[in-house]
Amino acid sequence: MKPYPWLYLVAMVFLTACPQNPPPPTLGKPGNFTATVGSSTTIGLTWLKVDGATAYQIERKVGSGSFSLLTSIPHEMGGPPGQSHTDSGLAPSTRYTYRIRAVNASLQSEWNNSAEVETPALASTKYRVWGNWLGASNPNLYLSTDTGVAFSSATVTINGTPLTYLNPPGSYSATSIPGATAGTVLNLSITVPEGTINGSAAIPPAPILTAPAADARITANQPLTVTWSYTGPDPDRFYLHLLGNGPLNYVVTSIPGTNRSFTIPADQVVVPAGRTFLFLYAINDGKASFSGPVLPTSEMGVAASTSVIFDIVPP
Known part of the structure; x- marks a missing residue:
């Protein structure tokens, strides 16, 4: 007796419809190691x-x-x-x-x-020091080698206060530096296998913002000139940050310490989803004070800040 062709069709449909055994679960290996x-x-x-x-x-x-x-x-x-x-x-x-x-x-x-x-021979490595708001309430210091690798096993102190390495964010940090006020000289010491890195810089006075005023209404898409006064010796630089929810996030890191004003370009003055915050920092870097196995791009970032809150409105 010859088999009916339709039986083959039914069998194929049955086999296709029945669930197959799923492949065993796997875990991919980490890429770009x-x-x-x-x-x-x-x-x-x-x-x-x-x-x-x-x-x-x-x-x-x-x-x-x-x-x-x-x-x-x-x-x-x-x-x-x-x-x-x-x-x-x-x-x-x-x-x-x-x-x-x-x-x-x-x-x-x-x-x-x-x-x-x-690894290279001992004493062939130099380090980049990058201080972030040293002198403020939560000082952080980042330390990397000349190839850009974070160094996590140094002994770091400022005026004798030890800084502890935290990862994240990958920085040496302390809650505060006791007695740190405007004019206080911060003496940095970093012990690495190649020697000791030293640096120093004074905490600058905080700048005093004169414009824009608190609660001002600033028209968007027009240049915004920020002005301030300053007492005492000029700092190494000023750092300005215009911040708001959404697209408003403008930063300029190296305004000369002799300046008392800076104009933010019109295309950066946009309407945020909420209020606008302007932060201005006076910063001393102590670049000339560094000694030891340290890169010339190093900076202490000893800072004092002021801020103002206002509104940017549509034209």
Whole structure:
């Protein structure tokens, strides 16, 4: 007896409609895993986050040895697409290789290996110091090597007050510097394997804004001239920040310390979704005071500020 052709059709429809066994769950390996030499004793590691990961296991190999676990870094939710870690306390003139994998409660990805990198000889690294509002109520100081890798194992003090490394945001921070008022000289000391970095700068007086006035109504899309008065020696620079919800976010970082006014371009004076905030900082950087293994772009950022709230309205 010959089979009926329609039976083949029914069988095909049945097989197509029936659910197939789903593939087993997998976890992708972290992409763009890169090791960058930071200094004679540090290597910076960066990678792209993996959806579904809860942590990243990093192993390290020294020279021609075997891989062993270095650390486990929790997966950061939200924020930028990449994560980073600085491996510190390394030996100068030594070859290192790293590998990383993503893990969660039940899965682990394949390993992703970095290229082999070698730390330079001791005393060949210089550092960039970037102070952020030193002298204010929450001083922060960022320290990186000449290759741009954050350095997290320095000893940092200002006038004897220790600053603690926090990651995030990746800075050395203190709640305050005791006795820090206008005119106080802040003496910075940073101990790194290559030596000690020193710098100093005085806390400037705060500028006094004279325009725009508080609660003023400023017409949008027209140049806005900011004016201020200042007592005492000129600071190294002024820093201005015009801020509001939405597209209003204009910053100029290096207005000469001799200036007493600055005009914000018309295309930056836009109507925010709410009120407008103008911040003006007087800043001393102490560039000429730095000594030790330090880059000439370093600055202490010792600041004092003033602010005003007003409105930008449509023309």
